[in-house]
Every structure is written in C-alpha cells, then in structure tokens.
Amino acid sequence: MRRWNKNRIVYAVLMVVVVVLFWLAEHYLIPSWKMAGPEDSVALPAYVLPGSSGGDMITHAYYTLEYSERHEQARWVAYTLTGSQLTEDERRRPFFQEDPLVKSISADWRNYKNSGYDRGHLCPAGDRKFSEAAYNETFYTSNISPMDPDFNAGVWNRLEIQVRNWARKYDTLYVITGGVLSKGLSSIGYEGVTVPRAFFKIVARQKKGGLETIAFLVPHRESSESLKAFRVSIDHLEEETGIDFFHMMDDGAEDRMEEAIEGSAWSF
Numbered sequence: 001m002r003r004w005n006k007n008r009i010v011y012a013v014l015m016v017v018v019v020v021l022f023w024l025a026e027h028y029l030i031p032s033w034k035m036a037g038p039e040d041s042v043a044l045p046a047y048v049l050p051g052s053s054g055g056d057m058i059t060h061a062y063y064t065l066e067y068s069e070r071h072e073q074a075r076w077v078a079y080t081l082t083g084s085q086l087t088e089d090e091r092r093r094p095f096f097q098e099d100p101l102v103k104s105i106s107a108d109w110r111n112y113k114n115s116g117y118d119r120g121h122l123c124p125a126g127d128r129k130f131s132e133a134a135y136n137e138t139f140y141t142s143n144i145s146p147m148d149p150d151f152n153a154g155v156w157n158r159l160e161i162q163v164r165n166w167a168r169k170y171d172t173l174y175v176i177t178g179g180v181l182s183k184g185l186s187s188i189g190y191e192g193v194t195v196p197r198a199f200f201k202i203v204a205r206q207k208k209g210g211l212e213t214i215a216f217l218v219p220h221r222e223s224s225e226s227l228k229a230f231r232v233s234i235d236h237l238e239e240e241t242g243i244d245f246f247h248m249m250d251d252g253a254e255d256r257m258e259e260a261i262e263g264s265a266w267s268f
Helices: 002-029 132-137 149-153 155-170 234-241 251-259
Strands: 056-059 064-068 073-081 118-121 144-147 173-179 198-207 210-219
Touching: 073 144, 073 155, 118 149, 144 149, 149 155, 155 173, 155 198, 155 210, 198 234, 210 234
Parallel strands: none
Antiparallel strands: 056 064, 064 073, 073 173, 118 144, 173 198, 198 210
C-alpha cells in the first residue's frame, strides 16, 4: 500500500512537470516573431478610420482595428495598401498568436480547431509579404474571423485579388474590412467566437476634390456572381454594421460619398 501511494505521488508530480513543460514550450521555446517597430509604421490618415463603437482600439504598425470582446474578433480592420507593397517574397507562415495590445486578450486560435471554419484574415497576409514583420503581424488573432473555407478561397479571395489589382493601378489605397456582427449569430469554440453573416470591404483612393470609394457587402457563402453584384453604398453598410465610417470628414462631403454606389471610376 505504501509503495502504491508513493507511485501515485510520483505520477502526479510527473504529470505536473509535463504540463509545465508544454506551457513553457508554447510560451517561450517556440521561436519568437520578428516584431514591427515604430520605424516600420505605415501611415493611415485619421479621417479614414471609422468611429469607435466602444471596443478596444488597437494600432499596429501595418493596420488599425477595433476589437469586440463580445464577438472575439475585430469589428473592422483598416490599412493602407500600395502597389509597391505587393511583392512575391517567400515568407514562412508563423503560428497564430493572441494580440498583446488587446486589453481583454484576443481569442485563442484553438477556438477554430475542428470548427469547420478557416481562420480568415481581414488584413490579408498576401498584402504584407514585403516585410517579415508586416507579414507576421497579420497572424494576430485579432485580425482573423471565422470564414467558410469555400467562401474564403472563392468569392472573398476574388475580391482581395481585385483590390490588389487596383493597388497596382492606382497605387495608394485605404481599405476597411470586417464581418457583419450582431446578436443571435452562431459561434465557435470555448470563447464563443461569432460567425459573421456577411463580410464587407470599403476601398478608397485619394483624388482631386476628395476620396473616391467603392464598397462591397458579401453574404457569408460561396458565390460565382460577379463582384459588381455585391456593390453597395456606404450608407447601406452603416445600416448593416452599425459602424460610422469616415466620421471625421466634413459632413457634406461624407454624405455625398456615402449615399452613392460608386463603381464607374473603378475598373474591373
């Protein structure tokens, strides 16, 4: 009996040691990212940023976001994209990591395991191959949202490619993107990460007299329809998302821009 009790103690101690070793390996032994510093920062004009909806506003070197603790993902992500940033540099895909700047701690990537959904980037990793630090930054879990695999690889990928084509043609673009989040949606994982019912993207470029914009609202399912079928006004996006876009602009200019369904000035 004494030997049996001694063995139990040994096994218990070994189990604790194993758990501690796994924790240390995950948090300290996995090679650290090359992190972006202030000198790497890509400017994003303040007037491009949406108004806050009460979430945690986070500014990284290569994108800005508003994190929703309730939905465990960003309400929106905004970033600058230029033609010169679009490179074919090979980058080693890093592990997803919790965002260290989110006060409430962004969702654990394990919420997505066996969920049937991709860890879908909002600021695409493919837009950030020009720098290891920029590429790695897109793998914070604050920059991902549950996406149906066919949607992610299909219509949403087509839209991301179109935006890259516009960046090559027009050079500097401002992009705002995210999932449409609301009450009553399904969720995944032990933290309850909301599955958006649709995704939106606004693309803007500077022109004489103000911004030229185009906006899309894409239902969260694969579609073979033309991207033009998903164009909407920014006013419509505001109604759907509850987000106040371009809130720092002059009211008159903002109203004119947001009421229109722009598209003729953007080549497909």
